Each structure stands twice: as structure tokens, then as C-alpha cells.
Amino acid sequence: HRVLVEQLDGPGTVPLAEDESHHLQVRRAAAGEAVEVLDGLGGGGQGILEPRGREWVVAVATVRRTSPPPPLELLVGAGDRDRFGWLVEKAVELGVTAVIPVETERSNAVATRIKASHRAKLVRRAEEALKQCGGRWLPDLPEPMPLARALASVTAECRWVAEATGGLPSGVGNRAGVAIVVGPEGGLTEGERAAVLAAGFFPVRLGPRILRFETAALAAAAMAAHHREERDD
Numbered sequence: 001h002r003v004l005v006e007q008l009d010g011p012g013t014v015p016l017a018e019d020e021s022h023h024l025q026v027r028r029a030a031a032g033e034a035v036e037v038l039d040g041l042g043g044g045g046q047g048i049l050e051p052r053g054r055e056w057v058v059a060v061a062t063v064r065r066t067s068p069p070p071p072l073e074l075l076v077g078a079g080d081r082d083r084f085g086w087l088v089e090k091a092v093e094l095g096v097t098a099v100i101p102v103e104t105e106r107s108n109a110v111a112t113r114i115k116a117s118h119r120a121k122l123v124r125r126a127e128e129a130l131k132q133c134g135g136r137w138l139p140d141l142p143e144p145m146p147l148a149r150a151l152a153s154v155t156a157e158c159r160w161v162a163e164a165t166g167g168l169p170s171g172v173g174n175r176a177g178v179a180i181v182v183g184p185e186g187g188l189t190e191g192e193r194a195a196v197l198a199a200g201f202f203p204v205r206l207g208p209r210i211l212r213f214e215t216a217a218l219a220a221a222a223m224a225a226h227h228r229e230e231r232d233d
Helices: 018-026 081-094 116-133 147-150 190-199 213-231
Strands: 003-004 013-015 034-038 043-052 057-066 074-078 098-103 158-167 178-182 203-206
Touching: 003 018, 018 034, 018 057, 034 057, 043 147, 074 081, 074 147, 074 213, 081 098, 081 213, 098 147, 147 190, 158 190, 158 213, 190 213
Parallel strands: 003 034, 074 098, 074 178, 158 178, 158 203
Antiparallel strands: 013 057, 034 043, 043 057
């Protein structure tokens, strides 16, 4: 089993949240069973399950901290909430450090678009994905925000915007941060595209076909991760 806790400061007894305890009961976990403990903040450790009434705690024996990875930021048109949730799960598996839902002219016209009220569910899906893949860092998952604010939040120097007529990916050096803009269904408007280019984003082609926003975002993230690994020492 893998369990998620609020923060791992070191060896000791760590309580589990109600949903984590319920998950262990469903999985028929047993007292004395070994578990891997994650906090989503770079901490990972090994421990033993101990029952406390109807709840569980973990006696953590060892803790190892992992340094934050370089930024891999996805700025994605805030489209359909179900497809956006799927995107978040897969982004966690790929090591994405931020998934920012961007309010654009065309995404605002989508009736089922992701909204601020959906953030808690996105975070839960990200947590489950982290436990499944054994990652160490949960991505930043802010509420949907206007394009201008999303662009201002970018920290990575290498910047791509997904476009069918773009060039080949470039600029990803060893341990370099990457930010990627992916428009909604129908793409960015001319004004939005101009703002993205003015913020230093380079048009990048992801392939010969037109991709849905969640597919495009993951394809770009995988491409960036591959280029970065290729250049690691």
C-alpha cells in the first residue's frame, strides 16, 4: 500500500486522514503491514500500519527527501471538466509540476468547463495518481484563471505554445524548466495568441493531426520530459 499524509518531518507516528483510513479498510489492510508513505511535498518513507480505534496511524521508520524537480508547467484551456480531470491524473504520472486551467474566450463558452468549484476533486484525483505512480511531488493545481494572470505565473525560461503550424521543439537544456500553453477546443483567438507570443512562447508542432486539448497537453509534456532526459548528465 501507499498512503498520503500532510507532511513528513521525520521518523515517528503519523496520523492518516479519514479518507485514507477508509481506503485501507476497503483494501482490507492489516495491522503490522508495511506501507510506503508520501506527502506530495518531496517526502517519502517506509512505515508500519497501526490501528487507533476506527482510524489508522503509520509508525514511520525512515524518511527521504527529494529535491523539487525543474518546472514543467502546463497552461491549458479550461475545457470539459471530465477530460481535464483525466489530464491531471496523467500529468502527475509524467512529473508535471503545475497544471493551470486557463480561462479563454472559447473555453468560457463550454458549458461543462472546469470551474473553481471543481478544484477539490482535481486535487483528490492528483493525490490518487501520485499514490499509484509513486511520485514525490504533487503538481500545483490552482483554480481557473485568466490568460494574463496564468502567463504572469510562469517561472520556466523555455516556453512553448502548441500550434499545428509550429516548429520543432527546442530550447530544453539539462534540468531546464519548460512551460507549455495549450489552447481550448477551437484554439486561441488572435488576440490571445499575440499575448502568448509576447510572453516569449515559441510555437511548437506536436504532430500531423489535430489533437484534443488533453491529448495535446500530455503529448507536449511527454515531449518536454523526453528532451530533458535526453540532455541529462
